[in-house]
Amino acid sequence: MTTAPRADPEFQRSSILYEFLRGKSEFKTYLSFCEVMGEDTMEYREFDYWFTRFSNGNFGLVDEENAVRSIRYFMDLPVEIIGRIVDFVTWKDVVSLRQVCHDLRSLILNMQFSYKDASIMIEKTSTTVTIGEHS
């Protein structure tokens, strides 16, 4: 495959359509798309726009709405909403989320989590830490 078709937006969209028709989940499809087409070929927000569009039965490949260009950022959501989203994820996800960006890190640092249960099991050759869901 030469680089030219990869840079062609319609070719990219038809690749998304092909992957969509295979019925894989959206994020998995995105990862395999990036693997073949290159990491920086398309941002997830644009991919998501096309994937959702195909899910809604619109299989046109022309960007007539120009909707991808008006961007909404996750971090523009009100702080209380981001807090509620964080409440719904597991503690492992919270650890990953803290490293996403500085704003998210300081927001999470200011949140208080209480966990329903936690246990530490120390054995001869290993230690297991189990943390339950936070409430």
Added chain:
Amino acid sequence: MTSPASSSEVKYLIESSEGNTFDVSGAALRQSNTFNAMFLNIGADGPIPFTDYNEATLKKVFEYCEHSVNEENYSGPKHQDDLSKWDLNFFNEMDQKMFIDVINASNFLDIERLTSYCCERIARMLRGKNTQEMIKVITLPTAEELEAKQKVEEKKAAAAKKVAEKAAETAEKTETLEELPVQQLVQTTRNKLTRKYLSFSNE
């Protein structure tokens, strides 16, 4: 076209940011605590302006409200697996941009059920992903985008400052104009009283 009566037959006109209006039933609108606090008891003359949100977003929000009119009262978040087929389709139809718009509108309108489901839905998008994958899912602005955004905000602030200054200027002018007749009135009354006093003293 509104009425303070809380009959489910009542239709309210909603105005979007594009200036377009559309009908929403009273029963659907009453799921919004913001609406209940602002308009339910007093009614509204003409369309209700929710002009911070576009038509597509508002229609999506009220589509959800119309659908959940007959559902039992909201009692905490429902697990995503317990959502009905209609609910799942409703969420699957939205791309990330629309999702964020709907959450913002739902949060402003204080529709607890919708806001909560949207938050859980986003949390599901993040669950089980590592930081790099989360960065992909969460749209983070690039340095250029941040700069452009800052410029837009600065422009907006400057425009708001100008409007505020103009308003203050107009208020000052109005104050002077309002003061003038009062001063004239006081002066006229004073003159009249003086004349009366003089005529009494002459008698």
